[in-house]
Amino acid sequence: MTVASQIKKTLATLKGNQGTLRLYALQTRDKESKLVYNETLEATAQIISDLEERIKVLEYQEPQYKGN
Amino acid sequence: MQTWIQILLSSVSLFFLMLILIRLMGKRNIVRMTPFRFVSYIVAAVIAAIMSLNLIANLTFGFIALSVWVLFPIALDYLSLKSKWVHDIVSGKETVLIKHGKIMEENLLQTRLTAEELLRELRSKNAFSLADVEFAVMEDTGDINVFLKSHKKPVSSYDLGMKLAPLTEPQTVILDGNMLNESLFSLGFNREWLEIQLETIGVSIDNVFIGQVDSSGDLYLDLFDDSIQIPQPKVKEMLYANFEKSQADLMSFSLETKNEAARKMYSEHAEKLEQLMEKLKPYLLR
Structure with a gap:
């Protein structure tokens, strides 16, 4: 497994987490929980965008592995 | 009119009248009532019973007596709400039975409670040993409430210094x-x-x-x-586990990469995620 595909796997997990977390942030009735969920959502979005950047760089450096 | 029709009519009308009157007298639980309130309920009930059986010649007398026994308790309730003085006279004050772990014998005598009865009441509050009780009080309703010594009290999450997610009722x-x-x-x-x-x-x-x-x-x-x-909801536990996995992934990326900027980015995010997980833990796991 190349580095890029490993990162992609983590990225997929994080995106899944984001979805589940967003669902909970919407359906919870407690204000405090909602706040914590939303804070985590923001941080997760930041991590996701940084990982995507990193994948772009890696694919540019090693175009032979692109798409894996 | 025949007597049985008379009794039937008065009973039915008194049935509904009493329903309304008792509702008016309040919602309080019958076992948590002061003795005097209990008496006023009984007197009102007895008057209604006598009236419904046509045992008094003049129904007006019955209604007068009934309204006194229903309206006075209501009036006293309102007065007790307004004035502490009236409240203390009507319902009495609570009596301290045990203070700083010591039984107050004079107060026990005043409430006419024997030592056995006190012990029985304590046992019913799960205080089997007198040494566990810091404070006990007899309320104006005759209930005895017990405050246990701090080292005998059930542990709460606050005592453990653990944060729990607030829960609303299902x-x-x-x-x-x-x-x-x-x-x-x-x-x-x-x-x-x-x-x-x-x-x-x-x-x-x-x-x-x-x-x-x-x-x-x-x-x-x-x-x-x-x-x-059927599968019980385990989504939150799964979510937490996934976050844990992602955090571990980021850590290993930061160790593997040779690019300095990427290493910094990975380790920063791994750290941030760890902090967030600490925050999320009470909401997702407990």
Whole structure:
């Protein structure tokens, strides 16, 4: 497994987490929980965008592995 | 008019009159009543019984007596709300029976409670040993309430220094196979949401005896057919585990990469995620 595909796997997990977390942030009735969920959502979005950047760089450096 | 018709009519009308009057007298639990209130209930009941059996010649006298025994307690209630002085006279004050772990014998005598009775009451509050009791008080209703010594009290999450996610009460959305629209709407969900949830679990609504939605919006079901195993909501635990996995991934990326900027980015995010997980833990795991 190349580095890029490993990162992609983590990225997929994080995106899944984001979805589940967003669902909970919407359906919870407690204000405090909602706040914590939303804070985590923001941080997760930041991590996701940084990982995507990193994948772009890696694919540019090693175009032979692109798409894996 | 025949006597039996008379008795029937007066009984029926008094039945509904008493229903209204007793409702007017308040909602208080009958076992948690001061003795005097209990007496006023009984007197009102006896007067109503006498009236319904036509035992008094003039019904007006009966109504006068009844209204006094119903209206005075109500009036006294309002006065006690307004004035502490009236309240203390009407309901009496609480009596301290045990203070700093020592029995106050004079107060015990004043409430005419024997030592055995006191011990029995303490036992009923799960204080089997007198050494465990810091403070005990007899309320104006005759109830005895016990405050245990701090090292004998049940442990709370506060004592353990543990943060717990606040929980609101669960709402029952399915009862006996029927959707309860009102509670569903108060949660901000609709019928489609519930149908989708039931479909993902794979049960039909006719098979559900009770369905409750907890404060985080997860659905818990109890089925008529107990042989069917349904998955209980474990989504939050899964979510936490996934975050843990991602955090570990980021850590290993930061160790593997040779690019300085990427290493910094990875380790920063791994650290941030760790902090967030610490925060999320009470909400997702407990």
